[in-house]
Amino acid sequence: xxxxxxxxxxxxxxxxxxxxxxxxxxxxxxxxxxxxxxxxxxxxxxxxxxxxxxxxxxxxxxxxxxxxxxxxxxxxxxxxxxxxxxxxxxxxxxxxxxxxxxxxxxxxxxxxxxxxxxxxxxxxxxxxxxxxxxxxxxxxxxxxxxxxxxxxxxxxxxxxxxxxxxxxxxxxxxxxxxxxxxxxxxxxxxxxxxxxxxxxxxxxxxxxxxxxxxxxxxxxxxxxxxxxxxxxxxxxxxxxxxxxxxxxxxxxxxxxxxxxxxxxxxxxxxxxxxxxxxxxxxxxxxxxxxxxxxxxxxxxxxxxxxxxxx
Amino acid sequence: xxxxxxxxxxxxxxxxxxxxxxxxxxxxxxxxxxxxxxxxxxxxxxxxxxxxxxxxxxxxxxxxxxxxxxxxxxxxxxxxxxxxxxxxxxxxxxxxxxxxxxxxxxxxxxxxxxxxxxxxxxxxxxxxxxxxxxxxxxxxxxxxxxxxxxxxxxxxxxxxxxxxxxxxxxxxxxxxxxxxxxxxxxxxxxxxxxxxxxxxxxxxxxxxxxxxxxxxxxxxxxxxxxxxxxxxxxxxxxxxxxxxxxxxxxxxxxxxxxxxxxxxxxxxxxxxxxxxxxxxxxxxxxxxxxxxxxxxxxxxxxxxxxxxxx
Numbered sequence: 001x002x003x004x005x006x007x008x009x010x011x012x013x014x015x016x017x018x019x020x021x022x023x024x025x026x027x028x029x030x031x032x033x034x035x036x037x038x039x040x041x042x043x044x045x046x047x048x049x050x051x052x053x054x055x056x057x058x059x060x061x062x063x064x065x066x067x068x069x070x071x072x073x074x075x076x077x078x079x080x081x082x083x084x085x086x087x088x089x090x091x092x093x094x095x096x097x098x099x100x101x102x103x104x105x106x107x108x109x110x111x112x113x114x115x116x117x118x119x120x121x122x123x124x125x126x127x128x129x130x131x132x133x134x135x136x137x138x139x140x141x142x143x144x145x146x147x148x149x150x151x152x153x154x155x156x157x158x159x160x161x162x163x164x165x166x167x168x169x170x171x172x173x174x175x176x177x178x179x180x181x182x183x184x185x186x187x188x189x190x191x192x193x194x195x196x197x198x199x200x201x202x203x204x205x206x207x208x209x210x211x212x213x214x215x216x217x218x219x220x221x222x223x224x225x226x227x228x229x230x231x232x233x234x235x236x237x238x239x240x241x242x243x244x245x246x247x248x249x250x251x252x253x254x255x256x257x258x259x260x261x262x263x264x265x266x267x268x269x270x271x272x273x274x275x276x277x278x279x280x281x282x283x284x285x286x287x288x289x290x291x292x293x294x295x296x297x298x299x300x301x302x303x304x305x306x307x308x309x310x
Numbered sequence: 311x312x313x314x315x316x317x318x319x320x321x322x323x324x325x326x327x328x329x330x331x332x333x334x335x336x337x338x339x340x341x342x343x344x345x346x347x348x349x350x351x352x353x354x355x356x357x358x359x360x361x362x363x364x365x366x367x368x369x370x371x372x373x374x375x376x377x378x379x380x381x382x383x384x385x386x387x388x389x390x391x392x393x394x395x396x397x398x399x400x401x402x403x404x405x406x407x408x409x410x411x412x413x414x415x416x417x418x419x420x421x422x423x424x425x426x427x428x429x430x431x432x433x434x435x436x437x438x439x440x441x442x443x444x445x446x447x448x449x450x451x452x453x454x455x456x457x458x459x460x461x462x463x464x465x466x467x468x469x470x471x472x473x474x475x476x477x478x479x480x481x482x483x484x485x486x487x488x489x490x491x492x493x494x495x496x497x498x499x500x501x502x503x504x505x506x507x508x509x510x511x512x513x514x515x516x517x518x519x520x521x522x523x524x525x526x527x528x529x530x531x532x533x534x535x536x537x538x539x540x541x542x543x544x545x546x547x548x549x550x551x552x553x554x555x556x557x558x559x560x561x562x563x564x565x566x567x568x569x570x571x572x573x574x575x576x577x578x579x580x581x582x583x584x585x586x587x588x589x590x591x592x593x594x595x596x597x598x599x600x601x602x603x604x605x606x607x608x609x610x611x612x613x614x615x616x617x618x619x620x
Contacts, residue, residue, distance in 0.1 A: 040476060040477060044476075044477065045481070046481050046484045046485050046488065048484055048488065049476050049480060049481065049484045050476060053476060096442075100438055100439070100442060103434075103435070103438060105433070105434035105435040105437075105438060106435045106438070123415070124413075124415035125413070125415040125416045125487055126484065126487075128410055128413060128415060128416070128438060129410070129480050129483060129484055131442070132406075132410060132441070132442070132445060132480055133475060133476035133480045135442060135445055135446065136445065136471050136474050136475045136476070136480070137471070137475060137476065139449045139467055139470075139471045140467070140468060140471035140472060140475060142467065143463075143464045143465075143467040143468040143471060144464070144468070147464065152462070152463060153453075153462060153463035153464035153467060154453045154454070154457065154463035155453075157449055157450070157452065157453040157463060157467050158450060158453040158454070160449075161446050161447070161449045161450035161453060162450060164446050165443060165446045165447060165450060166350060166354075166359050166360060166363065166443035166446070166447065167350055167354065170359060170439050170442055170443045170446070171355070171356050171359065173439060174356045174358055174359045174436065174439055175356050177435055177436075178356065178358065
């Protein structure tokens with residue numbers, strides 16, 4: 001295995017020894033530059049669609065999924081630049097899903113990350129197509145990643161397609177839409193969260209490992225980690241939706257309640273939700289044991305996702 | 311090269327010697343069976359999305375793109391079952407593009423192939439997601455195709471993604487939307503047709519060749535053929551829109567005119583449009599010369615596409 005390229009990543013474990021702010025700043029810049037390199041320029045003909053794609057892709061997203069992908073690659077001793085195409089592909093998928101979820105026929109949201117949603121700026125037709133284009137772009141980017149004998153392009157494409165497909169990401173959105181205004185159980189809510197959020201986060205960490213030609217044991221650990229971090233992430237999202245203002249979130253707060261969507265706080269209460277999120281994060285930490293201190297970036301990200309306030 | 315599996319395909323050329331009806335009947339059945347095998351069952355949870363995907367995918371499409379893909383594989387001496395995943399993937403892309411094009415925010419169509427459009431049955435939100443799911447499914451299927459050293463999965467995915475992306479298929483739809491009600495030139499209309507129709511037809515024949523591990527010369531010939539057949543196909547579509555009734559077409563006739571969309575007949579007249587379509591088909595025939603009589607199915611398809619009345 002080649003040495004990790006994560007700067008300032010000490011060999012000993014512990015998020016306190018790791019400069020996450022620096023990690024996120026540098027990686028966000030690198031991911032943005034890579035994304036800009038993969039996409040046609042905003043002036044490419046027809047300009048409307050490319051401006052719409054750039055608008056949402058560069059709307060200030062936190063790049064959490066790319067960060068998890070790059071951090072997973074580093075944990076496995078891989079080079080970040082080989083994980084970069086996969087990190088970018090996952091971000092394209094995430095952005096497409098937000099554009100479509102915000103449409104009037106779905107969540108009907110006017111603001112996202114403090115800016116008008118795609119369809120409010122470009123109209124519904126173009127917003128649908130911009131989402132389609134980003135989804136398609138994701139696979140074009142995966143096709144340009146480095147493959148290994150164990151993780152060849154067929155495997156990488158299958159990984160992204162399954163996590164984003166009708167049994168995972170899209171299944172979550174459908175179940176979410178269908179659950180609106182209905183009384184659903186904690187188990188059903190978990191079904192939604194697993195698919196709507198956990199699937200793509202888990203895919204991000206797995207792809208990072210694959211880009212580093214990880215061992216099957218490492219891949220299993222990353223899967224376990226990504227699953228639990230993903231669930232914790234969504235519970236925190238639910239909590240923030242009821243405890244923060246729209247200004248703090250950069251998107252409409254309290255809209256889960258307004259749309260009569262089931263959330264963890266609504267079903268089991270705020271305090272119990274916080275405890276479950278902490279417990280899931282603990283499980284995620286446990287999954288990183290096999291990396292013996294090389295997964296500092298992943299640990300720091302998991303802690304940050306639990307403790308964030310937006 | 312292995313022998314072609316096309317039954318009743320004589321070694322000498324000429325569409326008159328080829329039973330196209332039999333070819334289309336048997337291949338449509340084979341494609342439908344393969345598609346059903348690739349997709350989750352309509353009862354898979356959440357059932358709504360899978361029913362919506364099946365509804366449009368099995369709405370009686372003519373499977374022209376899969377037929378072109380399989381015929382191209384045969385022309386290169388390949389086995390049809392190795393082209394089948396790629397043929398199915400292209401059909402998933404085609405169906406997704408129809409579902410999204412029919413949305414109220416785009417062409418706002420109520421009928422397609424004589425049946426209610428997806429959003430009229432399942433609602434707009436699910437229709438958007440069903441399109442997304444079929445697009446994603448296409449790449450999941452490509453990942454399961456057979457790769458060759460020259461045409462590995464990275465290459466196959468790139469081929470499908472580029473033909474379907476923001477510079478081709480989606481560019482065509484955007485330009486089409488933006489051209490509504492405007493006076494556009496024949497050159498601009500050709501730009502739209504090349505992207506909206508020709509790109510995916512051309513991709514279909516190229517993928518067929520790739521599945522047969524074709525030579526670069528064969529791939530160039532299939533590209534030339536697909537491009538010209540694609541343009542002819544769309545001009546015929548334009549002509550049928552003004553000359554046939556809704557009942558004959560199974561979709562709303564005269565809607566290009568109603569939507570003030572530019573069409574070949576509107577810009578250069580009906581007779582001249584027919585002549586151009588015939589000329590393009592002739593060019594497509596010319597492109598098949600290198601196959602020396604092995605491209606009988608492709609020739610028969612090109613003739614059929616020119617002479618069809620729906």
